Amino acid sequence: MDRYCVFGNPIAHSKSPDIHAAFAAQTGQQLTYDKRLAPLDGFAAAVHAFIAEGGKGANVTVPFKLDAHKLANALTIRAQAAGAVNTLLFDAHGITGDNTDGAGLVADITGNAGVAIAGRRLLLLGAGGAARGAVLPILEQRPAALVIANRTVATATALVEQFAALGGEGVLSAGGFGDITGSFDIVVNATSASLQADLPPIPASVFHPGTLALDMMYGKEPTVFLRFAAQHGAVPRDGLGMLVEQAAEAFALWRGVRPDTAAVLASIRQTL
Numbered sequence: 204m205d206r207y208c209v210f211g212n213p214i215a216h217s218k219s220p221d222i223h224a225a226f227a228a229q230t231g232q233q234l235t236y237d238k239r240l241a242p243l244d245g246f247a248a249a250v251h252a253f254i255a256e257g258g259k260g261a262n263v264t265v266p267f268k269l270d271a272h273k274l275a276n277a278l279t280i281r282a283q284a285a286g287a288v289n290t291l292l293f294d295a296h297g298i299t300g301d302n303t304d305g306a307g308l309v310a311d312i313t314g315n316a317g318v319a320i321a322g323r324r325l326l327l328l329g330a331g332g333a334a335r336g337a338v339l340p341i342l343e344q345r346p347a348a349l350v351i352a353n354r355t356v357a358t359a360t361a362l363v364e365q366f367a368a369l370g371g372e373g374v375l376s377a378g379g380f381g382d383i384t385g386s387f388d389i390v391v392n393a394t395s396a397s398l399q400a401d402l403p404p405i406p407a408s409v410f411h412p413g414t415l416a417l418d419m420m421y422g423k424e425p426t427v428f429l430r431f432a433a434q435h436g437a438v439p440r441d442g443l444g445m446l447v448e449q450a451a452e453a454f455a456l457w458r459g460v461r462p463d464t465a466a467v468l469a470s471i472r473q474t475l
């Protein structure tokens with residue numbers, strides 16, 4: 204039976220094994236998928252050990268996405284653009300690194316939430332790894348504007364420069380949280396502020412009635428960002444749909460079959 208796993212540290216609470224088991228059952232694919240705790244300084248060794256055991260592919264989560272990017276000997280265009288890898292494929296070519304996080308975000312917004320990105324105004328909060336992975340897949344949808352706002356303005360400006368030639372020209376702009384003007388159709392929180400129950404200091408005027416406010420984080424309770432957004436007329440959405448969609452994208456890469464995510468998202472939500 205083909206073997207897959209997710210590497211992380213910590214990894215105990217990962218929902219990926221449940222998601223992939225559900226995909227496998229639904230599509231009739233014969234595979235196993237488990238979680239592996241890799242030592243902080245032992246990611247490459249853990250991957251090589253898994254390959255030696257017959258592993259066919261793996262997901263990679265915190266804090267190893269940069270290590271996975273270094274380890275891969277081939278990278279997809281979106282993994283190159285993201286500068287980080289969340290999906291590995293092991294075959295005769297060696298180790299291929301992909302990044303399905305941004306595609307998962309876009310699939311959740313356009314598919315599950317039913318909100319088009321094309322021609323709309325988007326605000327992306329944050330300029331770290333999670334934000335960087337989202338930029339190219341969002342630009343591919345041809346938004347009217349994509350504003351990247353970050354606490355450290357220079358990091359946001361660097362992203363605009365990186366993506367200028369990749370569809371960002373005339374669409375992308377950067378600034379600090381206090382520089383944001385106008386309202387947006389979609390606001391995505393890609394900062395890690397929610398982990399500390401912190402709210403990026405954005406003006407409430409970024410929301411208009413019906414703005415989709417998506418936080419990449421998820422949990423039993425809405426994040427402080429989602430509460431703030433809902434108070435100002437936005438439609439809140441957490442990161443669980445993105446999690447399931449990035450998994451579906453990885454599953455499709457490995458197995459050549461695209462699972463149906465709706466039922467899986469509903470059942471994973473019950474486990475929060």
Ligand code: ATR
Binds near residue numbers: 329333358394396
């Ligand atoms: P990730 O992989 O989750 O993106 P990261 O690369 O460390 O993690 O990036 C974290 C992002 O969250 C950054 O944009 C960071 O802002 P800085 O670039 O200024 O550090 C942002 N961030 C973290 N804590 C924050 C907070 N309390 N308020 C606002 N932004 C925060």
